[in-house]
Amino acid sequence: MIDLTTNYMGLKLKSPLIASSSGLTNDVNHIKLMEEKGIGAVVLKSIFEEQILMETDKMIQKNEGEKMQTFSNSFNNIVNEKSYHYEEAYEYVSNFAKEQTLGKYLALIKELKSTVSIPIISSINCVSAYNWHYFARRIEEAGADAIELNIYLLPSQLNMDGPSYEKIYYDIIEAVKKQVSIPVSLKLGFYFSGLSKSIIDLSNTGIKALVLFNRPYTPDFDIDTFEITAGNIYSSENDYAHTMRWLAILSGRVGCDLAAGTGVHEYTAAIKQILAGADAIQIGSVLYEKGYDAIADILDGMKIWMTSKNFTSLSDFRGKMNQINVKNPAALERVQFMKLYSKIE
Ligand SMILES: Cc1cc2nc3c(=O)[nH]c(=O)nc-3n(C[C@H](O)[C@H](O)[C@H](O)COP(=O)(O)O)c2cc1C
Secondary structure (H helix, E strand, C coil): CCECCEEECCEEECCCEEECCCHHHHCHHHHHHHHHHCCCEEECCCEEHHHHHHHHHHHHHCCCCCCCHHHHHHHHHHHHCCCCCHHHHHHHHHHHHHHHHHHHHHHHHHHHHHHCCCCEEEEEEECCCCCHHHHHHHHHHHCCCEEEEEECCCCCCCCCCHHHHHHHHHHHHHHHHCCCCCCEEEEECCCCCCHHHHHHHHHCCCCCEEEECCCCCCEEEECCCCEEEECCCCCCCCCHHHHHHHHHHHCCCCCCEEEECCCCCCHHHHHHHHHHCCCEEEECHHHHHHCCHHHHHHHHHHHHHHHHCCCCEHHHCCCCCCCCCCCCHHHHCCCCCHHHHHHCC
């Protein structure tokens, strides 16, 4: 009997597959279907910090329109009252925008908790310390089993050094962790000046898991119109290798659980991530491209492979090919493969 259960962030998952945060995890019916196909947990669509800030600015700029009338009146009253400063009015609007965004989100968590039995991980997409405690506590109260912080900072500021970027991560983790007792995980990109050390240090901040890695949105160029366009939204089935390498380098060395993210489209890639040391595997693009049957396909493939290797549980092969356990650990760090390159004409 094959056992696919795993422990992730202190949560017991019936399978190692987690639906990563996306538009598909914003809907109860979709999540029910995923549960039927064997998904172990879901990460809800993120609440975006930038979205709330944009919403706030839009509300302030657009002081008309039927829908906004009541709100506009309140806003104007506040600004007009001599005792109020603009900043206070801005705060009022900002709270209004937050409440609107949060209200829908909390309702989704509550509905899911009474509909499905898999763990529900909420997701906050943040680029600064902002006031995430406001969200985090309410999310916990609504019944979420965990919170995933999706922090993706592109270190593109010409005057900002690595430690200044890293400080933002620590500030966000501290602000959120202070407010909640449910487990908190961190989903990261890979733009760190010293990736291994940064990840190990972050893993020791009290977070329960790291998701390696988020997939950055990448712009593209249209060479006919000279416009900037959107690159591929979905990952491809070869993209798993980048994550696999870093999981293999870091597993057994970090202070929290690890989830693989990006590029898992096939059961073979899922197996490789467990061999590299993953406690769980997040999948997103494959659900868009192949539908929810992909969940059952990946799990079935894993079971067949495990049977053929006489493995009965994930712990039988988790980390078997990480850098601590392989015979030639240097192979995981190789970036130039002269032998191979020189053979290709
Ligand atoms: C359409 C779409 C929407 C996404 N929305 C979010 C989001 O709201 N929050 C987030 O953390 N990641 C989001 N992601 C990123 C995915 O959660 C995932 O990290 C990424 O797609 C890489 O995994 P994959 O290769 O399995 O797709 C989104 C991805 C896609 C394709």
